[in-house]
Amino acid sequence: MSSTHHTLDLTRVHPYAASVIGPFFEKILDEAKGMVHSLYVVGTAVTEEYRPERSDINSIIVLAELDIETVARLGRLGRRFAKRRVALPFLLAERDIRRSTDVFPIEFLNLCLLHHCAYGSNILEGLEIGKRNLRLQCERELKSKLVWLLRALFASEGKASLLRSSLSNALKDFVPLFRAIIFLFGESPPKKKEHVIERLSCLTGLDASAFLRVLSIEEKREGISLAGISRVIEDLYETTRRLTDVLDGLSV
Numbered sequence: 001m002s003s004t005h006h007t008l009d010l011t012r013v014h015p016y017a018a019s020v021i022g023p024f025f026e027k028i029l030d031e032a033k034g035m036v037h038s039l040y041v042v043g044t045a046v047t048e049e050y051r052p053e054r055s056d057i058n059s060i061i062v063l064a065e066l067d068i069e070t071v072a073r074l075g076r077l078g079r080r081f082a083k084r085r086v087a088l089p090f091l092l093a094e095r096d097i098r099r100s101t102d103v104f105p106i107e108f109l110n111l112c113l114l115h116h117c118a119y120g121s122n123i124l125e126g127l128e129i130g131k132r133n134l135r136l137q138c139e140r141e142l143k144s145k146l147v148w149l150l151r152a153l154f155a156s157e158g159k160a161s162l163l164r165s166s167l168s169n170a171l172k173d174f175v176p177l178f179r180a181i182i183f184l185f186g187e188s189p190p191k192k193k194e195h196v197i198e199r200l201s202c203l204t205g206l207d208a209s210a211f212l213r214v215l216s217i218e219e220k221r222e223g224i225s226l227a228g229i230s231r232v233i234e235d236l237y238e239t240t241r242r243l244t245d246v247l248d249g250l251s252v
Contacts, residue, residue, distance in 0.1 A: 038120030
């Protein structure tokens, strides 16, 4: 199959990530044959926190319509690029996006904050996120995180590797949630993880040093003892519990 060169805008994407995702998007546009509404790079690849050696390249493909045949073809392409840390893209239908913000407000808020439209009309720009639904999801997420943190301590069976994995997952899950809570306070959330944690601490009056500690462990690849990891998770639990109380008293 001959390929056609398509005009892509990757100016706000990390140069290495752009060199990888560009050919992937070209293949998508060739394969989908006019079905593509827009293409986006999302997440760390559009921030200064992107690290080629360990960061995945996340993307969204918005199609005019979703059909099984097209999804299957694009899925095969996605698997071919996986070895270069291109995560399987999110596939969305254009008409479903505005109807989904009330169900997934945290996810769409973060997509609106951390995206770059590489092709087509930017449907994420100006997308409205309702605070009532956002607050409800934040409350659910915080309470589920309390359960998850306790389970992480019990399920690890004293194994440092399992607890360290729990720390890594905690940061990935909490930062998008923190951005949503900052938004509920009426502010535009920062993009950088460290700034998100610091701003949340300032707005709520809570000590968020445990989350900054996790960030430091992740970014610097620090060694930490089993007892140290356990203490950090215990601190994460206590801060999350207090944050739940703060959110309960917040008027939106």
